[in-house]
Amino acid sequence: MAESPVIYLLGKLASFFENEFQHMRQGREEMIVLRGEFERIKAFLRVADSMEESNEEVKVWIKQIREVAYDAEDALDEFKLLLAHDHEGRGLLYKIPCCIRNMKARYQLTAAIKSISCRMKDICESHQRLSEKSNRDQEGSSSTCEDDTWQDHRADAVFVEKSGLVGIEEPKKKLTQWLVDGISEREVISVVGMGGLGKTTLVKQVFDDPVVKKHFPVRAWVTLSPSSKTEELLMDMLQQIASTIMKPVPSGADTMNIDWLKMMIKSFLQGRRSRYLIVLDDVWHMDKWDAVKYALPNNNRGSRIMITTRNGELAQASCTEFDGQVYEMQPLPVEQSWKLFCRKTFKKNLCPSHLQDICTDILKKCEGLPLAIVAISGVLATKDKRRIEEWDLVRRCLRSEIDGNDKLKNMKKVLSLSFNDLPYYLKSCLLQTSIFPEAHIIERMRLTRQWVAEGFVEMKDAKTMEEVADGYLNELVYRSLIHVVERDKDGRVKSYRIHGLLRKIIISKSRDQNFAAIVDEQSSAWPDRIRRCSIHNELQIGQQNLSLSHLRSLYVFGVDKFSLYRILSGDLKLLSVLDLQNAPLRRLPVQVVDMRCLKFLSLRHTQIQTVPTFIGRLQNLETLDLKHTYVTSLPVEIMKLQRLCHLLVYRYQTVSYTHYKHGFSTPAHIGALQSLQKLCYIDAEDDRTNNVISELGKLNQLRRLCILKLKKEDGRKLCWSIAKLTNLQALAVSSLRDDEDIDLQYLSSPPPLLQRIYLRGRMQALPHWIANMHSLVKLHLRWCCLKEDPLPSLQDLPNLVHLELLQVYDWHTLCFKAKGFQKLKILGLDYFEDLTFVQIEREAISSLEKLIIQRCKQLKSMPSGIEHLTKLKVLEFFDMPEELTEKLKLAEKDEDYQKVAHVPELRYGYWRDGAWDVTSVERSGEEWSSRPQDTMTKRSNLPPCWK
Structure with a gap:
């Protein structure tokens, strides 16, 4: 994958020639020649990438090109860093030393470029021979067609995964019957088969089946990856069970030992009158099963444990020990394989006649493995159906790549082919996902912001870099290389995951191409000259001489404090991404001050309370993530960060079932941060001193704005500012107190792209402009105490999907009129003390999927x-x-x-003695049964109206 570093290098060379080249006195000729060589070689690299795995000579040549490109990039970045350091100085005393450093920087760059040019000449001597060989092997085609264009299939991706499955109904029916109709004793049901047969997919369909949900009120899904620690697995299981039964996890559970966690899980399950279903997904080794099995009691209620595993011995042993059955997954039959292949490859599910022979040959190589079929279909779906030679090239590659009886190796080859077919920018993005631990759920915004900071995202038209990155994600989803885990009701993706087998391939490629390295307890030595590093779990580094001068990105997952500070003390001057989420930090490490190239800095979920003034030196910073820290103010030096796009400084706090947000006091003149796109949450209480509300109108790139503690007298200023924010998509405004008014009537024309509005505070009337917002998708109104019924104004909003109302109006009778709220899917009604009757006329809220009603003390009927x-x-x-x-x-x-x-799911409950006492009502056949549940305090599981 040398194409990517070469393209990124050419971008930096273009910037250098535009800004610095004219000041060079030496090395000009070498610089021009070097750029020319990289430009000429770029086109060939695309073809060479497809030959890399099968041709050792090409593989060595590509490695040499990649290393030269990396070294040239280092030289340019170090030169730019030295110049930036010079420009920080002011006054006469700085001129002479700055001039000396400037000369030194140019001398170092010239020397580096001369050396690199000599290496390039040697490397390029073999270029002609390799080019001729490639032309013979790849004549008339290439691994990636520039004309291929991707359409937006965001809506299709989830439907394909859920409803586009093939050959799953019979095994699903059988497994469901085993679960529901079995004996009252606890049983283990093991689903066993090789990787890629769809074990997890099948069991997830069973797990989410309405019949299974009704039969098992207590459910948990735990993934047992080979690298997972036993205490982490048990803690995950405990949290899920506690969430389901509405009971809080005991304080300090995350620090308890394995035996204590087992005891708590067993206590939670043994004391229930309900059946439980625990799924242990991807159990590789017997010791993982041994570590959790005794925490799962036999409560004689027909409880079940489901296991997915590739280990047939483990499957048999678990079912023999605890009684149960084994279901052996089989490859898809030819007919179902063809059906799945056509469904994934062709929009109309029909294969064109002129491609049938080629597709039949390709499908044979997949050997009925669903994962392989889906992967290769993702490749073929982008091919031009009129160009049979492109399809034949895939067939020929598969014929040479997929040989032998090692099915796991065959599937890896298919997935590698899918990777090789990606355009260079998607290759980099996909390789970057290898930094996350196995089975990790990847947050969308975290991933896209990292891609932007890494330089993987190219500017397109009028889109923001994050919007382009979202498009990249959609392409990877459509190619079945990443999978959507969760979406909002308004369709926005919240999180993704990478299939475990694909992740292994990605890690291997990352190491081979010196793209990224994973460092954990199993690592024998620190990798040399790495570009990106992800450190997993506690790592005692000791006295190793760490090679960090080439590092561009550092990601930390579960590292102890000693190792973390040891790493941060290294030479990290070229670092652009530093992700310290959940790191054991109480202050921002002083070493960060030297990371002048830093673009992405995440300290989310750390114990940091203050931000030091040296933050102003990180003038390349684009994302500063302080979410869920204890920071409440920022130094005035933050105003120096003119490239800052995302400023996230807030945390949540739940007291009883009241949900509080804590923001930060922003410095004056925040309008100077012209690149800001997301600003959450600013505290407007002291606006008189710094005039923040008026400053907001200068942030014309803002997409999301969240304001706390707004005073009534500041409403007019806020409206004037909002009217200028033509790119705003989400707005959250809370009053200083729940009994204080907010006045937003002065907004004559809301931003045209505004989709999500959250308002908390008293209002004399619903802002008049809301009723005309055709773009509005989500609306939350809390403590508004309106004088007039807001429903007539809102019912015709054409795209409203999510509506939550808390103490909005003094209803006695609440009526949803016929044909009103046609797109609404979620409705929450909270704290209407005088409400006695709710009427839903025919064809009103007809798309509703979830209804929550709470604290309406006079409502005594459905x-x-x-x-x-x-x-x-x-x-x-x-x-x-x-x-x-x-x-x-x-x-x-x-x-x-x-x-x-x-209604499939129904719950009711009461807040008693500081906890929830909840009963789930479930249907069994034609009957309903009630099962009491206990308390829960986990915020993410609170009903939406309390969030």
Whole structure:
């Protein structure tokens, strides 16, 4: 993958020739020749990449090119860093030493470029021979077609994964029957087979099946990757079980030993009257099973444990020991393989006749492995169906790549081919995902901001770099190389994951290409001359001489404090990404001051309380992530960061079921940060002293703005500022106190792209402009105490998907009119003390999937018309009158109960003694049964209206 570093180098050379080249006196000719050589060689590298694995000579040549490109990039970055350091000086005393350093920098660059030019000449002597060989082997084609264009298939990706499965109904039916119809004793059901057969996919479908959900009110899904620590697995299981049964995890659980965690899990499960289902996904070794099995008790309620594993011996042993059955996964039959192949490759699910022979040959090589079929289909889906030679090239590559009986090796080859077919920018992005630990859920914004800081993202049209990066993610999803884990109801992706086998391939390629290295307890030595490094778990580095001068990115996962400071003390002057999320830090390490190239700095979930003034020296910084730290103010030096795009300084705090946000006091003149796109959460209480509200109007690149403690008298200024923010997409405003007014009536025309609005505070009237916002997707209104019913103004919003209302209006009768709120999927109603009746007319809120009603003390009957909400999946009542909840226990005897008999999930509960006492109502056949559950305090599992 030498194409990527060469292209990135040419970008830096272009900038150098534009800004610095004219000041050079020596080395000008070498610089021109060097750029010419890299430009000429770039086109050949694309073809050479496809030959790298099969041709050792090409592999060595590509490695040499890559190393030269890296060295040239280092020389340019070090030169730029020295000049930037000179420019920081001011006054006469700085002129002479700055001039000397300037001369030294140019001399060092000239010497480096001369050396690199000599190496390039030697390397390029073999270029003609390799080029001729490539032309013979690859005549008329290339591994990547420049004309291939990707369409936006964001909506398709999730549907393909959930509903586009093939050959899964019968095994799903069988496994569901084993789970539901078995004996009352605890059983283990093992699903066994080689990697890529779809074990996890099948079991996830069973796990999410409505029948299984109703039968097992207590459920948990735990992935047992080979590198996972036993205490981490048990802690994950404990948290999931506690969340499901609405019971808090005991304080200090994360520091307890393995035996204590087992005891707590067993106590939680043994004391329940409910059946539990625990899925242990991807169990590789017997010791992992031994570590958790005794925490899962036999409560004689028909509880089940499901295991997915590649280890047939482990599957048999677990089922023999605890009683149960083994299901052996089989490859897809030819007919189902063809169906899956066509569904993934061709939009109309039909293979063109002129491609049938080629596709049949390709499919044979996949040997019925779903993962292999999906991967190669992702490659073929981008090919021009009119150019049969492109398809034949894939067939020929597969024929040489996929030989022998080693199916796991075959699948890796298929996935490697899928990687090789990526354009260079997607290769870099995919390789970068290797830095995350196995089975790690990757947050979308964290990933895209890292890509931008790494330099992988190219500017396109009027899009922001983050929007372009989102497009890259969509391409990788469509090619089945990364998988969506979670989406918001408005369609935005929240997180992704990488399949374990693909991740291994990526790690291998990253090491081979000196792209990234993973350092953990198993690493025998620190890698040499690495560009990116990801450190996993505790690592005692000792007295090693760390080679860090070439490092561009450092990612830390679970590293102890000693090792962390040891690493940060190294030569990290060229570092552009420093991700210290969850690191054991109480202050920002002083070593960061020397990282002048830094673009991405994350200290999320650390114990940091203050930001030192030296932050102003990091003038290349684009992302400063202080979310969930204890920082409440920023130094005035933050204003020097003119490239800062994302400033995140806030944390959450939950007291009882009230959810508080804590922001930060921003320095005056924040409007000078012209590159800001996301600003969360600023504290506006002291606006008189620094005039922050007026300054916000200068941030014309802002996409998301969150404000806390707004005073009524500042509403007019805020409206004037918001009107100038034409790129704003999300707005959150909270008043100084819940009983204080906020006045946003002065906004004559809201930003045209505004999609999400969160307002908390009293208002004399609903802002008039909200009713005309066709772009609005999500609206949260809290403590508004309006004088007029807001529903008539909101019901015709064409794209409103999510609506939450808390003490918005003094309703006695709340009526959703016919054909109103047609797109609404989530509705939350909270704390309407005088509400006695809710009416849903026919064809009103017809798309609703989730309804939450809470703290409406006078509402004693089910909403009238709720029986017409055929798409309703979840219904929740919290702190509601007992007359209402008692009706749910009467089953067919109660008319109100029959109105919600079609809803798969129903819960009701009360806040008592500082905790939740919750009952889940589930259906078994034609009957409903109630199962009490206990407390929970985990914020992410609180009903939306409390967040």
